Amino acid sequence: MNKITCDIIEKLVANPGYAITMDSLSEKYAVSKRMIYNYCEEIEDFLTDNGFKELILTKKGSIAFTGNTEDGKNVLRLLSSIGLYNYRANAQERVDLILLLLAVEKEYLKIESIEEMLSMSRATLINDLKSVKERLDDIGARFSENKHFGLSIDYPEIQKRDMIFYIFQEMCDERKVLFSEVSCNPAVNFARKLLKIDRYYHLASKAISKAEKKNDIDMSDQDYYSLVLIICIMMNRIESGNEIYLNKSGFVESDARIRDFLDDIKDYLSRYVPISDQEYRYLSLCLHSFHFIISKSSISVSPINFHILVKNLLYTLSNHYRIQLTDDSILHEYLTAHLSACYHRFKNGEKLVNPFKDEIINNYQNDFLFLKEHVGILEECFDKKIDDDELTYILMHILAAIERIKMPKSLAKIVVTSNAGIANANMLATAISEHFNAEITDVLSIHSLYQKLDDVDCDFIVSTTPIDSAIPCIVVNAVLDEENYQMISNAIAQVRKKNSTSNSTYEVASKDVPSGIFVSDFLKEENIVLNKYAGDWKEALISAGELLLWNNNITVNYLNQMVSLVLKYGPYIVFADGIALAHASPNDGVLSTGFSFVRLDHPVSFGHDKNDVNIIIGCAINDTPAETMMLTNFMNIINIPEFNQKLLLASDKKEIIDIIRHYEQRHVSIKNKSFE
Numbered sequence: 001m002n003k004i005t006c007d008i009i010e011k012l013v014a015n016p017g018y019a020i021t022m023d024s025l026s027e028k029y030a031v032s033k034r035m036i037y038n039y040c041e042e043i044e045d046f047l048t049d050n051g052f053k054e055l056i057l058t059k060k061g062s063i064a065f066t067g068n069t070e071d072g073k074n075v076l077r078l079l080s081s082i083g084l085y086n087y088r089a090n091a092q093e094r095v096d097l098i099l100l101l102l103a104v105e106k107e108y109l110k111i112e113s114i115e116e117m118l119s120m121s122r123a124t125l126i127n128d129l130k131s132v133k134e135r136l137d138d139i140g141a142r143f144s145e146n147k148h149f150g151l152s153i154d155y156p157e158i159q160k161r162d163m164i165f166y167i168f169q170e171m172c173d174e175r176k177v178l179f180s181e182v183s184c185n186p187a188v189n190f191a192r193k194l195l196k197i198d199r200y201y202h203l204a205s206k207a208i209s210k211a212e213k214k215n216d217i218d219m220s221d222q223d224y225y226s227l228v229l230i231i232c233i234m235m236n237r238i239e240s241g242n243e244i245y246l247n248k249s250g251f252v253e254s255d256a257r258i259r260d261f262l263d264d265i266k267d268y269l270s271r272y273v274p275i276s277d278q279e280y281r282y283l284s285l286c287l288h289s290f291h292f293i294i295s296k297s298s299i300s301v302s303p304i305n306f307h308i309l310v311k312n313l314l315y316t317l318s319n320h321y322r323i324q325l326t327d328d329s330i331l332h333e334y335l336t337a338h339l340s341a342c343y344h345r346f347k348n349g350e351k352l353v354n355p356f357k358d359e360i361i362n363n364y365q366n367d368f369l370f371l372k373e374h375v376g377i378l379e380e381c382f383d384k385k386i387d388d389d390e391l392t393y394i395l396m397h398i399l400a401a402i403e404r405i406k407m408p409k410s411l412a413k414i415v416v417t418s419n420a421g422i423a424n425a426n427m428l429a430t431a432i433s434e435h436f437n438a439e440i441t442d443v444l445s446i447h448s449l450y451q452k453l454d455d456v457d458c459d460f461i462v463s464t465t466p467i468d469s470a471i472p473c474i475v476v477n478a479v480l481d482e483e484n485y486q487m488i489s490n491a492i493a494q495v496r497k498k499n500s501t502s503n504s505t506y507e508v509a510s511k512d513v514p515s516g517i518f519v520s521d522f523l524k525e526e527n528i529v530l531n532k533y534a535g536d537w538k539e540a541l542i543s544a545g546e547l548l549l550w551n552n553n554i555t556v557n558y559l560n561q562m563v564s565l566v567l568k569y570g571p572y573i574v575f576a577d578g579i580a581l582a583h584a585s586p587n588d589g590v591l592s593t594g595f596s597f598v599r600l601d602h603p604v605s606f607g608h609d610k611n612d613v614n615i616i617i618g619c620a621i622n623d624t625p626a627e628t629m630m631l632t633n634f635m636n637i638i639n640i641p642e643f644n645q646k647l648l649l650a651s652d653k654k655e656i657i658d659i660i661r662h663y664e665q666r667h668v669s670i671k672n673k674s675f676e
Contacts, residue, residue: 001046001079002088004029005039006184009079012056012065013072014466014475018487019062050078069472079184085119087186094120095131096167100191102132103160103167106242108149118190139163157237157244158282164195164233196236197229203272204231209451211264220421221445230286231269238273246281258287306343307628308581309378310335311635312572316374318639323402326639331401332632338394338423339378346384354389356424359479361392364399371395376570396423403430412495413441415458417449419465420478428462431480436492459495462488517626519595519634520661527551527596527618528653537606537613538563540598541582544618547596553620555589562618571606577644578603578611581635583619593627594620597656599647615647637663 008025022040026033040063044056052075055067065072089097097118101109115125129151136143141163142154155163172188183189192198205228212219219227237243262283266275310332314325325331345352354360361368371394375386400423414432418425422445429440441458446465449456453469460472467473474491476484527547534540545559561584566573573580596618603612621627637643646659 001042001082001086001186003090003093003185003187004031005043005046006079006186008039008063009043009075010184010466012063013067013075015487016065016067016069016072018483019057019060019064021062023061025063047075052078076184080189082186083119084117084186084190089118089187091128091131093171093187094118094124094128095135096171097187097190098125098128098132099135099167100164100194102151102153103155103164104194104236104240105152106240108144108146108152110150113150157242158246160242161230161233161237161244161282165230167191168195168229195233197232200232200235201228203235203269204228205447207231207265207268209447210268211261214264215261217261219445219447221419221447222421224445224447227286230283231265234279234282235269235273238275238279243276244278244282246278246285262287306336306339307332307632308583308635309339309572311632312575313374313378315575315639317371317398320370320374321402325398325401326636328401331397335394335397338397342386342390343382346382352389352393354392356420356478357389357392360395361388363479364395367399368392368395371398393421393423396427400426400430403434412436412438412460412492413458414438415442415444415449415456415461415471416440417444417446417461417463417467418478419446419463421445424464424478428464428476428478428480432462432488435485436488438488438492459498460491517630518661518664519630520657520664522593523595523597523657523660524551525653525657527594528656529597530599530650530653530656531601532598533601534604537566537580537604540600540604540613540616541566541580544582544596544598544616547598548594548618548620551594553590553592553594555591558584558589558620561585561588566606571608574606574608574611574613575635575638577641578614579638579644580606580613580616581619581638582616583621586621586623590620590622592620593622599656615644633664633667634660637667 007029008020011020022033022036025036025039029036040058043063044058047053047056052067052071055065055071055075057064057066065075067075098114101114101117111122111125114120115122118125120128133143136153136155139159141159144152144154146152153160168191171191172183172185183192208219208224208227208231211217262280265283266280269275311326313335314328314332318325342352344350368391371391375391375394379386414429416425416429416432418428422443425443425445429443432438433440442452442456444452446463449461449463449467453471456471458471460474461467461469462474462476464476464478466475472491474484474487476487480488529543529547532540532543534543541563542559545554545562548554549556549559562582565584571580573582575581598616598618600614600616603614605612619631621631640663643659643663647656650656650659
């Protein structure tokens with residue numbers, strides 16, 4: 001057996017009854033069809049020799065697993081029990097395992113010991129050591145060979161841990177391996193045992209999950225499982241006497257929420273291993289370097305800017321698709337969190353890689369090109385061009401929302417998850433909804449699904465990776481193909497047979513509790529000016545800002561920043577039908593919550609390509625959930641044409657306040673009905 005045969009068996013077992021063509025396997029593994037036939041014969045012989053003769057069917061250029069779920073589990077258990085002696089590790093796997101052995105060993109490791117542990121011949125080992133030395137030279141580690149003692153690596157502890165982390169990632173999809181707690185690949189299983197992953201995994205995952213919940217933090221699967229792996233490696237190194245040392249320059253100061261998150265992880269893990277101040281600093285450094293934290297309830301940098309940027313983008317998209325996206329709080333939430341993370345990646349020089357970029361661009365070319373033409377405002381704010389990897393993730397969220405809004409009535413209840421991230425899970429969910437009468441009861445990250453398995457209400461799960469659960473699971477590709485659609489169709493048909501009378505409607509409703517405060521509560525008549533003359537956009541904006549300044553809502557610095565933001569980022573504050581929402585960051589000088597309203601006697605240009613501005617609304621709010629929700633609700637009603645028209649025709653200040661209050665109350669009333 002080798003890596004390819006193990007992969008094929010795992011793929012077959014994940015989709016019992018479905019034939020996989022030799023052509024598709026040949027293309028996937030970049031080998032000849034003849035070689036694939038040889039691999040399939042080897043698989044048949046392996047299963048036959050171990051009592052599974054009737055479970056593999058090969059015919060008409062395809063291969064299928066005909067057993068049930070329990071048969072599949074037995075096959076995987078058998079495969080996971082194979083040692084390296086009966087496994088043909090490829091050159092890359094052999095080099096990775098040698099590097100891991102040397103990194104874990106405290107001093108020297110004899111060549112004979114490596115031969116025995118990896119079931120390698122002396123000739124193969126000597127040849128592989130050339131590649132090992134090249135890899136170590138590339139990262140600046142010193143490789144020592146001593147005829148009496150053996151081999152060793154001279155490398156600082158922090159770099160050793162990084163090396164172990166990245167080697168493990170190279171060897172396997174660490175999210176899947178950590179998650180399933182067992183691998184069908186003997187090389188990976190050897191690495192798991194060497195690093196004692198099984199010993200530390202549950203402790204690490206429980207510590208992170210508890211800290212997530214307590215601090216109201218949401219992590220992506222990639223970040224969650226990467227942090228689990230880092231903690232597993234850390235605990236292994238501590239117990240083997242390889243603690244880390246960092247000077248003060250190695251400590252990264254984090255905000256209060258992340259410090260609390262880190263403190264909770266440390267408190268839990270300290271019950272099992274001693275977590276020194278040095279190790280605490282190491283974890284802090286890892287959290288910063290990998291940007292693990294994405295919180296739905298708070299955004300660390302200029303949160304009001306992100307909310308307004310998203311709303312501006314959604315307005316443009318709504319006009320293009322002729323679908324009301326500005327009211328979709330789920331989409332607003334995901335995009336705001338993604339842009340916040342994107343901002344941090346640019347700031348830290350990090351690169352996001354979307355493995356499904358090419359597929360998304362090919363399948364949704366027109367949508368991608370339109371989005372690319374309309375992200376200039378984001379690029380100006382970030383002062384950096386947004387690459388295709390970032391854009392395709394943003395597009396996945398948008399397309400998911402469009403299809404969610406079109407959601408038809410359903411019969412089968414489905415939970416969707418993906419180890420490629422929540423954006424991909426949303427894409428899968430909307431693709432399923434477009435093709436089938438199916439109620440998507442939840443879209444979850446992998447680790448969140450496992451935490452909620454006991455409470456999940458669905459007929460089956462659609463996932464890009466196998467799920468160890470009593471609930472049936474359909475394993476699909478990150479972008480659904482015809483085979484995947486057929487599998488889902490068959491599963492839905494089975495549900496209908498079980499319960500032909502079930503019928504339910506999926507409704508998109510805000511997950512947020514409607515705000516109890518309104519802009520109209522903070523807009524006073526003395527802060528309203530009607531039919532004001534302004535020579536240009538600066539004069540118009542300053543007029544709205546000065547009203548807030550005179551009423552002690554803001555400082556002079558805040559007023560200056562209101563102008564600076566437009567100078568720096570362009571007219572992103574301009575909304576539909578000529579309304580500009582003038583603002584700055586709360587930290588720039590908000591003294592008290594307040595709004596101002598200036599209606600011009602003639603429109604002025606802010607540089608927007610379509611909308612000149614008739615109305616400027618000055619905004620001074622604090623970064624609290626209630627006030628952020630108040631602003632979000634208000635931005636939704638700004639896009640209503642009749643609302644804007646009434647503001648332009650209002651005869652006095654009191655009528656302006658009454659119009660705004662009426663539409664705010666109506667908007668919240670509509671939201672409340674969605675909860676009934």
